Amino acid sequence: MISEKTVGRLSLYRRLLSEMQAGEVRTTYSHEIAALARVTPAQVRRDLMEAHCSGNSTRGYDVGDLLGNLCECLDNPRGDMVAIIGVGNLGRALLSYFTGRRPNLKIVAAFDDDPSKNGRVIHGCRCYPMDELEAVAREYDITVAIIAVPAAAAQLVADKLTGLGVRGLLNFAPVPLHVHADVFVENLDMTISLEKVAWFARQNACAAVSSMEEEGKV
Amino acid sequence: MISEKTVGRLSLYRRLLSEMQAGEVRTTYSHEIAALARVTPAQVRRDLMEAHCSGNSTRGYDVGDLLGNLCECLDNPRGDMVAIIGVGNLGRALLSYFTGRRPNLKIVAAFDDDPSKNGRVIHGCRCYPMDELEAVAREYDITVAIIAVPAAAAQLVADKLTGLGVRGLLNFAPVPLHVHADVFVENLDMTISLEKVAWFARQNACAAVSSMEEEGKV
């Protein structure tokens, strides 16, 4: 099993390579990919080897081959069916953000308890009441879900989803979810991210001031 | 300097502890915090020690003391001024999401090149044209920025911001940013997160099937 970080980077490399290809670049070296992805060349090579991609010691990597390999490694040939739970401000923004971004990751159904949303089509995605989760999830064979409900409802939603066989959750609710080991959860707690940024921004600003003071003393 | 992961977890502990306090819990043990945060008790103790929080070997940790210490460690007493760049679907959703969530992290200004947004107040935040970035950033003493512009514009925006002294960026644009070492960047690439979830969901589903097959054989 490839590590979590490597999978994320492979996905990034793929995107960068497809931009290269659009610019008609045929071959590339690890350090070129590394510069774009902001990682080290050695890391790129290691990641690519994990994905069974090999290069040529004179011409580096063939962009077309690499893209093919990465797609084969990362994508489900049948595509993955995604549901989104919660169609508030955040849910609607996520629908608009994800729609069309990756054809293989299709958000096919949205769910919300608000009756006024029942039956509406938002960014091309139909909205169902929570009661119909089981029926719709089975109909579409949903394997991935995005949780965009308030914190208080998130665990209940996660339990329902995993009970229906969903094995991957992208959780935007600001609570850590309790799930079985065979379910992959990615927590995207945006408040924590913003707090981290603010904290390090302050530390860096302080470090800059104190290093300037030190320089001044010398 | 405390590690990135620890800072994130401290922020999480604080939130969980404040919920405890709302339920009138006075003292707590590391394993209680650990169960809520989905980490190990040893990790909780290590994190708390990093933040110079100490406990009592019989009564564990005092919830009130802990909250006070964590706030002192994590928060800027004067509050941090945050700007958001890009007021599209995502930007507006982020404004609504962050508004009021952390009083110490106030989004005081939004910026967008779309003239129709100039002067509008969205979720209590005034919208300015990009031309006014420098003047407004200096006026409010902005130290943190959220980047919610399309990929093609992100690097330019980041350069402008860091040029104005912003030392923390929360980047939602799907490109890695090039910044100086004294700027902290948190990349929140939601497409990569969703791809990771889909990938591991598939691996886990496959693993479940093969383990069932193995059990069947025995």
Next chain:
DNA sequence: TAGATTGTTAATCGATTAACAATC
């Protein structure tokens, strides 16, 4: 006291980094 906890130290694990040989 006895017992469960905290804080500290040593051991383990994994990922990253650096150094090298192989290749075209």
Next chain:
DNA sequence: TAGATTGTTAATCGATTAACAATC
């Protein structure tokens, strides 16, 4: 060939985990 690259191996680094003594 010469040179820059790839792929491989060994060394380093850091974080996590486990084991222990100290505490109330």
